[in-house]
Amino acid sequence: MDYRWDFSAVLVNRALLLEGLQNTLILGTTCLALGLFFGLFVGAARYSANRWLHDPASVFVEVFRNTPVLVQIMWFFFAFPIIAPFQINAFTAATLGLTLNTVAFSSEIYRAGLQSIARGQWEAGKALGMTYWQQMRRVILPQAIRRMLPAFMNRAVELFKMTSLASVIAYGELMHKAKVISTIAFNPIEMYTAVALIFFAILFPATVLVRRFETSRNVRS
């Protein structure tokens, strides 16, 4: 191989890459927070016996679980402005796509977690005079979230990787910055290697943490 690796353009453009990383983290964190928040309600609806809650929630979940995230992001960016009377920028489109996807997946984690809590726990809260949401907040969620945490952390790792898809609609996250720089500096191999390394450097410790958490839980229970 006589390819000569040259990472100088990476270093020269580090400020731009840093800005991209920052945008990646903003996008990922926003979608994670919104996705986990709204996922609870969709999950509770899926868990509910009331079919007016259950059925729409199920349709939502199945649509977003069974279509590619890339298509969802593109759809919100290009198709959404046609059916809705307003334009949305790349960040909003990416946030919508990734958030709704996270809502769909996290709602399933919530539902499974809620189902794993014995009925007697709900009853004990109810018998004390708690409302449904008090039972949920004080009794069920604190127990269920402990069981859901590994799945959520895996989901978060997936989500941060998926943010790179926002580059296709020109949101200035890490991947998009790399693309821009590489077309100017003609060094796609070095740029994408750098991007991969940056992602790895952030996500690997996170996955190690997840694994350590899972094993420590197994030991305890």
Add this chain to the structure above:
Amino acid sequence: MSPVLRLEGLHKSFDNLEVLKGIDLEVARGEVVVLLGASGSGKSTMLRCINFMEMPTAGRIHFDGDLVGRERNGRVQYKEEELTRLRARVGMVFQQFNLFPHMTALQNVMEGPRTVLRCDARECQRRGETYLNKVGLGWKANDYPARLSGGQQQRVAIARALAMEPEIMLFDEATSALDPELVGEVLETMKGLAEEGKTMLIVTHELGFAYTVADRVLFLSEGRILEQGTPSEVLTYPKQQGTKNFLRGHGTFRLPEPQID
């Protein structure tokens, strides 16, 4: 003074299965009523209808002289808010304890006052300690349920219900899930409450306990009250064939008085 609780023609069906076929009952303040009956006779369902863990199919429930719900065209309609408020005034102890495993014994007892009654921190603490001490477990305040024996867990569950300072306590087979050697401590705790004048409605299979503690014993059979009276009337001199069969079944194998000193 009006009875704490009055049931009028209480019916409960699950799909096509009619479990309660018209129960009438009054419980006076301070009274201890024990419900007996074979499994499937409807005693647990009856108890669970009283605090609306199950919704009655028909009939009226009066609490402290007031009808629960609104009557319209002969049917009673219930609002969830009213039922939630009512449950806060009725204590319930379950067969499976159902303690909150993520809270210590003390936190379990404080939870009702804290979340439902919105007591301030000092009052929560006071109630938590008072009622945990009352069941003799003040020394276990900071232990999680997993570290407690079954009998201790059930006593914490009793303290948790008591901390709401309810007007009536419902016990749904509170000792049925316990190892035999742990039954005594829970029954002792319940007996103590009865002696203090707590109003109690108890579903149990412990006939000796019923005999000692009850003011009145009800015998349920196929969703109806077949016989009721003082413990001696029902348990020693039963009149109905159903009651006699039940008592005969319970007395099949009996120890002579164990000689213990």
